[in-house]
Amino acid sequence: MNYYDLCCRYKGQVVTISCHDGKKYCGTITHVTDTHVYLQPSGSHFGGFGYGWGAGWGWGLPIALGAIGGLALGTALWWI
Structure with missing residues (x-):
C-alpha cells in the first residue's frame, strides 16, 4: 500500500x-x-508518548512512513 x-x-x-x-x-x-507523516496529538488517545503539544512542535510528531502497518480514518481503531 502507498x-x-x-x-x-x-x-x-x-x-x-x-x-x-x-x-x-x-x-x-x-x-x-516522502519519508514521514506528522500528527498533531488527538486527546488521550495518542498512546505511547508522554509528550505535550505546544510551541516548538512545528508540524507535529513525525512518524516514518516505512513504519506504518495500517491507517484508519477517525475513531475506527481507537478501541483496539
Missing part, C-alpha cells in the same frame, strides 16, 4: 496509525513528506 498517497489524501483528518512494532497513534495529519 501510505504517502493515503496520508496526503487524508491531510487535515483525524486518523489512527498502526505501526509494525504494534504501537498505535491517533491525531490529525498536519504534514506529509
Whole structure:
C-alpha cells in the first residue's frame, strides 16, 4: 500500500496509525513528506508518548512512513 498517497489524501483528518512494532497513534495529519507523516496529538488517545503539544512542535510528531502497518480514518481503531 502507498501510505504517502493515503496520508496526503487524508491531510487535515483525524486518523489512527498502526505501526509494525504494534504501537498505535491517533491525531490529525498536519504534514506529509516522502519519508514521514506528522500528527498533531488527538486527546488521550495518542498512546505511547508522554509528550505535550505546544510551541516548538512545528508540524507535529513525525512518524516514518516505512513504519506504518495500517491507517484508519477517525475513531475506527481507537478501541483496539
